[in-house]
Structure formats: structure tokens, C-alpha cells
Amino acid sequence: MLRTTAGGTPHAMRVLPKDIGVALVVLVALGLGLLLRLQTEGRSTTFQAAEAPFSITYPAWWGALEPEEGTLLSVEDPLAASTFKTTLTVEQRLLDPSDVPALQTLVDRRVEERATLTGYHFLDRGDATVDGAPAAVIEYAYVVQPIDQPGRAALPVVVHAREYIVVAGESTYYITLAAPEAEFADASARFDRMLQTVKVR
Numbered sequence: 001m002l003r004t005t006a007g008g009t010p011h012a013m014r015v016l017p018k019d020i021g022v023a024l025v026v027l028v029a030l031g032l033g034l035l036l037r038l039q040t041e042g043r044s045t046t047f048q049a050a051e052a053p054f055s056i057t058y059p060a061w062w063g064a065l066e067p068e069e070g071t072l073l074s075v076e077d078p079l080a081a082s083t084f085k086t087t088l089t090v091e092q093r094l095l096d097p098s099d100v101p102a103l104q105t106l107v108d109r110r111v112e113e114r115a116t117l118t119g120y121h122f123l124d125r126g127d128a129t130v131d132g133a134p135a136a137v138i139e140y141a142y143v144v145q146p147i148d149q150p151g152r153a154a155l156p157v158v159v160h161a162r163e164y165i166v167v168a169g170e171s172t173y174y175i176t177l178a179a180p181e182a183e184f185a186d187a188s189a190r191f192d193r194m195l196q197t198v199k200v201r
Helices: 012-040 103-115 181-195
Strands: 044-050 055-059 073-076 088-092 121-130 131-146 157-168 171-180
Touching: 055 073, 055 088, 055 181, 103 157, 121 157, 157 181, 171 181
Parallel strands: none
Antiparallel strands: 044 055, 073 088, 088 171, 121 131, 131 157, 157 171
16 A cells, blocks of 8 residues: 655655656757757858859758759758758849840740749739849749659649849849748748848849
8 A cells, every 4th residue: 555645655756856857858958959950040151153243142051953054043942841842043144235124024024934834823023122223023833743753652742932033234133932832931031031132233
């Protein structure tokens, strides 16, 4: 028969200090993990184009992708939970100084280009400035199949993109963030911080 005291059972009294110790160890581990994450996420890398007055700062843990022709920068977030990783792409197109098209014309051309994407859907258009240069911002959605191999289960991913079309000097820059719809809000907030670091002149 177990005898009790006013303070509870003897068993509970013996286990209580151990429980406090385990809780403290867990809290310290969580604190160190959070500190490490903040340090990692706080690091950044600055990209400077070799032959253009363009620079942008992005998270240091983002990895480089193989750039296509006309692309200055292409990086992705390997920590994105989706099979489609959040990407940042910067393209440059040279303009004829004697015949610079209107910003709306550049927007219309870009919308026409993007319309070839699977499931393309135009969402919004607005005006902006990037490093003091006039810009237009468009948002659109499309569908990708990141894993397209027989026998591998992988659902298509809805991608939400926000793109800035910036006219600076004799160049047009297309700065594009594309993220899975479920992660777009967080990625978009990070994109805003990146845009504040852009230099186009």
C-alpha cells in the first residue's frame, strides 16, 4: 500500500526534479535552434552584374540555378517545402535609346510572353519605382509539374509570381519572384526587402 504525504506521493516528488531538468534542456535546445536559424536567415549575398549597373541582395542560403540567355541572375530557395522551389530571376534587355517604348507597351509584351505558360492567369498590374527608376509590377499565376517522371507521385503546383519591369537608361530589367501559392505571402514579404537593395544606375 502506497503511503502519501501532504505534499503528494513519494513517486511524484522523486520525478519532479527530473521533469524540470528535461524541460530546461528542451528550452535551451529550442533557444539555440532559433538563434541559429536567425543567424542563418540574417546572412545575405549581394549580386553585382558584370556588364550592367545592376545589383541586388538576396538570402545567402539561396542556391544558384543555370541562367538562361539574357538572364543576369537565377537563384532558388532550397528550403521551400514545395517540390517547386521559390525562385528569383533577373533578366536584362537592351533598349534602343532613340526609340524607348512606353512602360505600358513593355507590360503588354511581357503579358503576351507569359501567356504561353501552362494555366496562365493574369492577376494584377500596378505602377512602382525601383531605385528611383520608373517600373510596372504585374502579378500572375500558372501551373507547373516539377516532377514529371513515370511512376513518381507528384501533383502539379500552382505558382504565384510577382514581376517588376524596370526601365533604367538603355536597359529594361525584369525582376521576377515565383513561389508556390501556399508560400507566396512569406516569399513576397522577403521579395519586398530584396527590392529595397536593388541598384539599377
